[in-house]
Amino acid sequence: xxxxxxxxxxxxxxxxxxxxxxxxxxxxxxxxxFWYVQYPGQHLQLLLKYFSxxxxxxxxxxxxxxxxxxxxxxxxxxxxxxxxDTAEYFCAVGLTSGTYKYIFGTGTRLKVLA
Amino acid sequence: EAQVTQNPxxxxxxxxxxxxxxxxxxxxxxxxxxxxxxxGLGLRQIYYSMNVEVTDKGDVPxxxxxxxxxxxxxxxILESPSPNQxxxxxxxxxxxxxxxxxxxxxxxxxxxxxx
Numbered sequence: 001x002x003x004x005x006x007x008x009x010x011x012x013x014x015x016x017x018x019x020x021x022x023x024x025x026x027x028x029x030x031x032x033x034f035w036y037v038q039y040p041g042q043h044l045q046l047l048l049k050y051f052s053x054x055x056x057x058x059x060x061x062x063x064x065x066x067x068x069x070x071x072x073x074x075x076x077x078x079x080x081x082x083x084x085d086t087a088e089y090f091c092a093v094g095l096t097s098g099t100y101k102y103i104f105g106t107g108t109r110l111k112v113l114a
Numbered sequence: 115e116a117q118v119t120q121n122p123x124x125x126x127x128x129x130x131x132x133x134x135x136x137x138x139x140x141x142x143x144x145x146x147x148x149x150x151x152x153x154g155l156g157l158r159q160i161y162y163s164m165n166v167e168v169t170d171k172g173d174v175p176x177x178x179x180x181x182x183x184x185x186x187x188x189x190x191i192l193e194s195p196s197p198n199q200x201x202x203x204x205x206x207x208x209x210x211x212x213x214x215x216x217x218x219x220x221x222x223x224x225x226x227x228x229x
Contacts, residue, residue, distance in 0.1 A: 009154075032216045043204065044157075044220040051214035090156060094216040100164060101172055102147060102218065106156035 002027045004093050006105035013081050014113050021076040021108050023091030032094035033074040035065055038107075039087045047089070050074065061085070083114045116141045118221035120205050126227045127195055135190045135224050137205030144210040146188040147172070147218065148180065150201040157204065163188055164210070195228040202226075 005024045013019060025031060035047040048059025055067040065076045074091060091105040118139045127133055139146065147162040149172075159172030163182040177199055179191040188207075192199060202225050206218040 006156075030213060032211075032213060034217060043222050044206075044218075046217045049214075049217050051216075092157075094211060096211050096213055096216070100145070100162060100170070100211045102159055102162070102216075103173070104149070104157040104159075106154060 002093065002095065002101070002103055004091055004103050004105040006089075006091055006108050008108045009106070010109045010111075012111045012113065015083055016080050017112075019076070019078040019081045019085070019110070021089055021091075021110075023074045023076065023105060024072050025074070025091075025093045025103075026072065027093060027095065029095070029097045032096065033065075033067060034092040034094065035059065035063070035074075035076050036090045036092060036104075037087045038090065044090065047076070081110075081112050083112050086110060086112045116219070118205055118207055118219055120203075120221040120224050122224060123222060124225050126229065128229055129196055130194050133192050133195060133226075135192075135203060135205075135226070137188045137190065137221060138186050139188075139205075139207040139219070140186065141207060141219065142185065143207035143219070144185070145208045145216075145218075146182065147206045147208075148178070148188070148190045149204045149206065150174065150199075151204060151223075152201050160190070160203075195226075197228050200226060200228045 033050045036044040058064045148160040149157040158174045161180040163169045205221040208218045
């Protein structure tokens with residue numbers, strides 16, 4: 001079965017620290033990859049997405065992610081986090097071959113200390 | 115303003131009492147979907163719809179029904195709610211899911227408690 005794994009469930013960082021959140025998926029076909037963010041009390045919004053082309057994609061608010069096909073990974077990074085980045089981050093895969101399911105990881109709660 | 119709306123936002127009900135959570139989008143999106151969010155489990159897809167009268171199961175469809183009679187609306191129906199359906203529910207929509215155009219727009223969520 002298709003799945004998405006996020007290995008970091010809770011992360012605590014100080015402001016200006018670098019961030020990397022891991023995401024691995026299990027699906028052999030073509031995938032659409034996404035990172036969403038959920039700020040406290042708000043609904044999910046898109047950070048960035050990847051389908052093809054340059055495996056290093058840039059999103060909003062200084063976030064970027066790297067697709068490594070051989071590792072089935074799509075890790076999220078930010079060089080210097082801010083207090084306002086405190087949120088829950090979800091990796092997701094959108095399938096487009098045979099099924100149109102959308103599969104989310106379990107999420108990573110990031111807390112940034114001022 | 116482009117948006118996905120859900121109603122009600124909060125609902126407390128009792129076991130077995132049928133309920134419907136409405137979802138509507140004004141972006142003319144073909145794809146609509148329902149998710150439940152539970153602590154430690156992330157979001158899990160319940161049902162999705164590719165267009166009017168076209169629906170399919172997600173990963174956790176048991177105990178839920180959906181219908182898509184109009185393009186803009188995608189209600190979620192719990193015929194006989196049980197306490198294990200207590201959760202935070204999100205509706206989402208997107209353009210037809212072709213590669214590269216599949217990001218979803220989410221509603222504000224409905225917090226359901228079944229006692």
